[in-house]
Every structure is written in structure tokens, then in C-alpha cells.
Amino acid sequence: MNNIKEITKEVKETADRFPRHEERILKGNYAASEAAKLCRVGFIPAYPITPQTTIVEDLSDKVGKGELDAEYVNMDSEHSVFAAAMGAALTGERVFTATAGQGLFYAHEVLHAIAHYRLPMVVCNVGRPSIPWNIWSDQTDSLAQRDTGWVQFYGESSQEVLDSVIQAYIIAERLELPVFVVLDAFYQSHTSENVWVPEQSLVDEFLPPKDRRNYEIDVEHPKAVGGLVQPEHYGKFNFKYWEALQKVEDLTNEIGKEFGEHFGREYQAVEAVNIGPETKTVLVTISSITTTARGVIRNHSDVGLLKLRLFHPFPKKSVLKAVESLSDDVAFVAVERNFMGDKSGAIKQELERAFYGERTNPIYDVYTGHGGKDVPPRTIEKIIYRIKNNPKEFTWIDIE
Amino acid sequence: MQPAMDFLIKEEKVFSGGLSCRGCGWSLLVRHLSSILGENTVYVVPASCFSIIAGPYPLNELRGSVVHTIFAAAPATATGIRHALDRQGKKDANVVILAGDGGTFDIGFQSMSGAASRGENLIYIVNNNGAYMNTGIQTSTATPYGAVTTTNPQSNYKKTWPKDLMGIVGAHNIPYAATASLAFMQDYRRKIQRAKEMEGFRLLMIDGPCPPGHKVDPSQSIAVSRLAVETKMFPLFEIERQQYTVNYIPEKFVPVEECMRPQGRFRHLFKPENKQILQDVQKHTDKYWERLLAMEKLTHELNIFED
Numbered sequence: 001m002n003n004i005k006e007i008t009k010e011v012k013e014t015a016d017r018f019p020r021h022e023e024r025i026l027k028g029n030y031a032a033s034e035a036a037k038l039c040r041v042g043f044i045p046a047y048p049i050t051p052q053t054t055i056v057e058d059l060s061d062k063v064g065k066g067e068l069d070a071e072y073v074n075m076d077s078e079h080s081v082f083a084a085a086m087g088a089a090l091t092g093e094r095v096f097t098a099t100a101g102q103g104l105f106y107a108h109e110v111l112h113a114i115a116h117y118r119l120p121m122v123v124c125n126v127g128r129p130s131i132p133w134n135i136w137s138d139q140t141d142s143l144a145q146r147d148t149g150w151v152q153f154y155g156e157s158s159q160e161v162l163d164s165v166i167q168a169y170i171i172a173e174r175l176e177l178p179v180f181v182v183l184d185a186f187y188q189s190h191t192s193e194n195v196w197v198p199e200q201s202l203v204d205e206f207l208p209p210k211d212r213r214n215y216e217i218d219v220e221h222p223k224a225v226g227g228l229v230q231p232e233h234y235g236k237f238n239f240k241y242w243e244a245l246q247k248v249e250d251l252t253n254e255i256g257k258e259f260g261e262h263f264g265r266e267y268q269a270v271e272a273v274n275i276g277p278e279t280k281t282v283l284v285t286i287s288s289i290t291t292t293a294r295g296v297i298r299n300h301s302d303v304g305l306l307k308l309r310l311f312h313p314f315p316k317k318s319v320l321k322a323v324e325s326l327s328d329d330v331a332f333v334a335v336e337r338n339f340m341g342d343k344s345g346a347i348k349q350e351l352e353r354a355f356y357g358e359r360t361n362p363i364y365d366v367y368t369g370h371g372g373k374d375v376p377p378r379t380i381e382k383i384i385y386r387i388k389n390n391p392k393e394f395t396w397i398d399i400e
Numbered sequence: 401m402q403p404a405m406d407f408l409i410k411e412e413k414v415f416s417g418g419l420s421c422r423g424c425g426w427s428l429l430v431r432h433l434s435s436i437l438g439e440n441t442v443y444v445v446p447a448s449c450f451s452i453i454a455g456p457y458p459l460n461e462l463r464g465s466v467v468h469t470i471f472a473a474a475p476a477t478a479t480g481i482r483h484a485l486d487r488q489g490k491k492d493a494n495v496v497i498l499a500g501d502g503g504t505f506d507i508g509f510q511s512m513s514g515a516a517s518r519g520e521n522l523i524y525i526v527n528n529n530g531a532y533m534n535t536g537i538q539t540s541t542a543t544p545y546g547a548v549t550t551t552n553p554q555s556n557y558k559k560t561w562p563k564d565l566m567g568i569v570g571a572h573n574i575p576y577a578a579t580a581s582l583a584f585m586q587d588y589r590r591k592i593q594r595a596k597e598m599e600g601f602r603l604l605m606i607d608g609p610c611p612p613g614h615k616v617d618p619s620q621s622i623a624v625s626r627l628a629v630e631t632k633m634f635p636l637f638e639i640e641r642q643q644y645t646v647n648y649i650p651e652k653f654v655p656v657e658e659c660m661r662p663q664g665r666f667r668h669l670f671k672p673e674n675k676q677i678l679q680d681v682q683k684h685t686d687k688y689w690e691r692l693l694a695m696e697k698l699t700h701e702l703n704i705f706e707d
Contacts (some may be wrong), residue, residue, distance in 0.1 A: 043482065043484060043487070045476075073483060076511060077514075080473050085480060087467070087479060090477075091481045217485075219485070222462075225467050225468065226468035276700055288476060
């Protein structure tokens with residue numbers, strides 16, 4: 001009985017912490033579609049691909065029922081989805097869509113165009129790899145788009161996905177940059193979790209309607225957009241774009257803090273867990289593997305966790321700050337659910353770049369969870385054991 | 401009979417200084433188009449000769465908005481623009497795609513078919529000059545049989561027939577599709593007007609003279625375009641909801657050689673050993689024309705496609 005009382009008390013306390021929210025049980029994909037609705041998106045081009053499909057299905061339903069005042073269009077491919085998103089964003093609409101794996105790869109050309117036309121939008125990607133055919137969780141697809149210039153957030157939970165979409169629109173529209181919010185396939189997209197869904201008015205107070213900036217296509221003020229740029233001018237566009245990218249990390253932290261004040265859940269570019277004087281090893285993770293690692297390190301007082309929420313542009317300042325108290329012999333372990341066709345995984349590559357000239361810690365790379373292979377607590381334990389007893393620069397944990 | 405003055409541009413909506421080649425069809429095409437559609441128009445331009453003609457950054461040749469977009473997806477970009485304008489209450493604005501044959505027959509084909517199938521409220525203009533002219537005369541699936549391009553040089557000239565784009569587009573059951581020629585200006589202008597008055601996906605395919613690509617003297621652009629219609633190599637017709645109407649029936653038989661001889665891209669076909677090829681082109685042209693007349697008769701008699 002005591003236990004039930006405790007649970008009831010805990011539920012009530014949480015509810016008090018999140019007033020003007022409704023507690024719902026949502027799959028990650030529905031957290032994403034709910035977020036898009038709360039952000040009052042105006043244009044949704046769509047094309048189905050597993051495991052994203054239920055996001056756009058749900059949005060089509062919401063538009064059909066009149067719950068969401070938006071134009072929803074079933075396109076002929078992901079390439080066309082992103083091209084339509086580009087056209088609508090260029091004409092001043094708040095745009096949302098979702099994709100995954102092959103769809104994202106197919107849209108690659110347009111990703112560059114959207115980013116370099118400086119068009120704000122938010123897109124959810126439900127990560128899966130490419131060939132050999134596979135539809136399960138893997139971050140190779142989105143990480144391979146790192147250099148298209150899109151900002152990339154990775155959500156640890158469905159709550160975080162919902163909250164990140166709202167924050168992402170502010171960042172996107174303020175800096176005129178497109179943003180990906182990435183979910184894990186199935187472990188997140190098709191798994192039900194408790195999600196606190198804010199009331200519409202609460203979101204409206206936080207996220208203003210999309211303002212017009214004068215670059216939009218507007219028949220009353222004709223203009224040409226996107227013409228051939230001569231070598232003389234080309235670099236200037238990249239420079240302005242580079243300047244905007246420099247602001248992403250600070251703005252992420254600023255908006256994450258404001259979000260916390262407004263909604264009761266604070267976010268930062270990175271999160272440090274159990275990093276302190278005792279720390280000998282730090283696991284570096286993105287997405288839902290973070291949750292598993294959180295549980296496991298409770299049994300290891302000397303193992304810390306560094307969660308990367310913002311991945312691109314890489315939050316170098318936040319990472320260095322999170323680990324500034326650690327000595328240079330602490331081992332960093334990059335947990336890679338990705339394969340970049342290179343020696344190192346994406347996380348290790350970025351950590352090395354961030355540490356260069358700043359820190360000399362050993363960075364160990366662990367490849368695990370590819371193509372949706374589960375990364376249970378046992379695997380995290382195994383990683384910790386290996387790094388402590390027989391550290392190797394590269395370990396492929398699942399194929400042994 | 402309409403008065404001959406009907407082909408004059410009343411209000412010019414194109415600035416001087418367009419970057420087209422001498423004798424290019426694009427400029428004339430767009431001058432008439434823009435003067436009829438007016439300034440309340442967004443032009444969506446995929447990679448094509450027109451992306452250069454319309455002006456590099458920061459220039460704009462047109463009195464109207466121009467969006468330069470990616471090669472394969474101009475109709476998709478236009479879809480986004482159209483829906484955004486509709487949401488903003490600007491349903492009366494025209495959204496017009498200006499594409500070449502490469503961007504329509506080949507790389508943009510799926511995107512065009514998607515927009516046509518969805519019934520997007522767009523006007524699609526194809527300037528069909530029968531090759532990738534902007535990149536320097538490479539074969540497209542619109543390139544005529546027997547023609548020489550840089551990817552089908554004389555040793556290996558094109559030996560397949562061009563895609564029947566109009567047949568395919570018409571089969572999408574769209575409200576309006578038509579061919580037009582810059583040598584038949586009143587017909588072209590009427591078709592722009594007709595397209596403008598309609599709603600839904602409308603497509604005009606214009607025979608695009610290209611002196612450097614076709615190896616024709618720039619002064620002969622319109623003359624050769626006229627011969628394409630007179631020889632029935634480029635028939636003028638309309639398709640409304642799959643119902644065909646032929647707009648111009650040549651009074652007398654003009655052999656295809658008359659249209660092909662002034663074009664350097666067909667020069668090799670006039671060697672004695674290639675006589676058969678010219679005969680094949682004539683035969684194919686005649687068959688297509690007969691088929692067109694049969695389609696006109698059939699679809700008018702059946703009258704089943706009216707909406």
C-alpha cells in the first residue's frame with residue numbers, strides 16, 4: 001500500500017511541476033506529430049517511409065479532422081518532399097515533415113539547397129541505415145548529412161523529441177537555418193512512453209508565429225531568388241551562413257533554459273551525468289542509448305556519461321565545459337550506432353576535433369547497435385569492463 | 401480570322417539584356433507569356449538555358465518573381481510555393497514552371513507527373529529544343545531520331561524515337577495540355593490565354609528553336625519552326641481532359657527533309673547511304689500525325705472524358 005501511495009504522490013508532484021500539460025502515453029512518432037501540430041505548422045509535404053510513416057499519417061489525419069490548419073500534400077518522393085518544403089518555406093510558411101534512411105539519402109541534394117538558401121524548417125528523421133537493407137535503429141543516415149549544414153538534435157526520449165521540435169523552430173527561425181530532430185527507430189518511434197503534452201496556449205506564448213523577413217516570395221514585391229552566383233560573391237554567402245552556425249550552440253543553451261522556465265523541463269546542448277572527482281571513464285552517447293547508460297552507471301561510481309543532444313554544429317564549448325574538471329587520463333568512450341565508412345565513428349571524429357589542442361584524453365571507439373541491434377544494459381556493462389581492463393582504440397562489440 | 405495585330409505584345413514584362421543566344425526561342429516565348437500572365441506571377445526555373453537567361457544573381461530579367469530551383473524538382477518546388485500562396489490568400493497569383501526538355505522528359509519527369517496527378521494549380525511551360533542545350537547539346541529523351549548531339553556524335557547519332565510527352569501528360573487527365581510554336585504566334589498566345597483562364601495542372605510544350613544546338617542560322621529560327629509544323633514534325637494540338645483537338649492542318653504535303661535540311665544536326669542524314677533513315681523519319685512523322693487525327697476523332701466521338 002505504501003508503494004501505491006508513494007507512486008500516487010510522485011505522480012501528483014510531477015503534475016504540479018508541469019501545470020497546463022496533459023499527461024499522455026505516446027509513441028515517439030506521435031510525440032513528433034503532436035509537436036508539429038502544437039507549433040502550428042502551415043505546410044506538410046509527405047512521403048511514406050518506415051519507420052517515419054506514422055508521423056505523416058497522423059498529421060494527415062489531424063489536417064483532415066480540422067485539428068490542424070495546414071496544407072498537407074502527398075508528394076511523389078522524398079526528393080520532391082524536400083523541394084516542396086523549400087518552395088513553401090521560401091514563400092514564408094512554417095514547414096514540417098519527417099523522413100528516414102533511404103528517404104533522407106535521396107533528399108541529400110535538396111538538403112544542401114534548403115540549408116544554403118537559409119530556409120528555416122524543422123524535420124524529424126527517424127534514423128535507419130542504408131544498404132544492406134535494414135529498417136531498424138541506426139544513426140548513419142542523419143550523421144551522414146552532417147555536412148549539408150542542417151542543425152541536428154538527437155532526442156533521448158519522446159518527451160525530449162516533442163520539446164526539441166518546439167525549441168528547434170525558435171532556433172531555425174531566429175538564425176534562418178533548417179533543423180533536424182532525430183528519433184531512434186522503433187526503440188523510440190514505435191515505443192509508448194509517458195509524455196507531458198503542453199497546452200496549445202502554453203506553446204503559443206513561447207513560440208511566436210513565423211515572422212516575415214522580406215526575403216520571402218511575395219507577388220506584391222517581385223524578386224529573383226537563387227540565381228547563379230559568380231565566384232566573386234560565392235564566399236560571402238558561405239561566410240554569412242558560417243556566422244549563423246557559430247550562434248547555434250549558445251542559442252541552444254539559451255532557448256533550452258527559457259524552455260525550462262516556461263515548461264518546467266530544461267535542456268542544454270549537452271548533459272553531464274556523474275562527472276566528478278571520482279570519474280575514470282566517460283561514456284559519450286546520443287539518443288536512447290543514453291537512457292540505458294544512465295541506468296548502468298548507477299552501479300559504477302567512477303563512470304560518467306556525456307549525452308550529446310546537439311550534434312551539429314558540434315557543441316565544442318559545452319563539451320569542454322562539461323568535462324573541464326577531469327584530468328587528461330580519464331578515458332572517453334564514444335558509443336557509435338553509426339558507420340561512416342571511415343576508421344572512426346561520427347562521435348569519435350567530433351570529439352577528437354573538439355579536444356584537439358585542448359585536451360589529451362584517450363578516446364576509445366565502440367561500434368555497437370548497428371542496424372537496430374539492441375544495446376541492453378549488459379552491452380553497456382561489457383563496454384565498461386572492456387575499457388577498464390583491456391582498452392582498445394576500436395572495438396566492435398556486437399560481432400564478437 | 402483574327403486581325404494580324406493579335407501577336408503584338410501590348411505591355412512588355414521583360415527587361416532588356418536577357419542572356420539568350422541569338423535566335424533562341426526562350427526570350428520570345430517568355431516575352432509573350434509574361435505579357436499575358438502579368439506581374440502577379442511566380443516563375444519557377446529548374447536548371448535550364450532559362451536559368452541563365454533569367455539572369456545570374458542578383459539580376460532578374462522578368463517583371464515578376466523568379467525562383468531558381470534544383471533540376472529534378474521544379475514542379476515540387478512550385479507545389480510548395482503554390483500551397484503557401486493559397487494559404488496566404490493569393491489564389492489569383494500564377495505559379496509557372498519554365499523548364500527545358502531535359503528537366504521535363506528526363507530528370508524532372510517524376511516530379512512533373514506527381515504534380516500533374518495531384519492536380520496542382522500550376523502552369524508548366526516546356527521549351528522543347530530537343531537536347532540539353534545549356535550544358536552544350538547532349539541527348540535527352542526529346543532529341544529527335546537521327547539527330548547529332550555531343551553525346552550522340554555523328555559516328556553514333558541518335559537511333560531512338562523521342563518520348564511522346566504529350567501523350568503521357570494527356571493521360572494524366574489534366575484540364576489542359578497543348579503544343580505551340582513561335583512561328584504560329586496567334587495560336588501560341590491563345591493557348592497561354594486559355595491556360596491562364598483554367599485551374600489545375602496545365603502544360604504547354606513549345607517547339608524551341610536553338611541555333612547553336614540545331615546548327616541553324618539564327619535568322620532562320622522562326623522559319624525552321626514553321627517548317628516543323630508544316631512537315632507535321634511538330635503538330636499543333638490541344639488535349640483537354642484527354643480530348644484531343646488538332647489546331648492546324650497543313651494545306652499541302654511538305655516532306656520532313658524540308659525542315660531537316662536547314663538543321664546541321666541532321667546533315668549526315670542527307671548522305672546517300674542514310675536515305676533510309678530520312679524515309680523512316682517521314683514514316684514515323686506520318687504515323688504520328690495519323691494517330692493524332694485518330695485520337696481527335698475517337699476522343700470527340702466517345703466524349704467520355706468530359707468532367
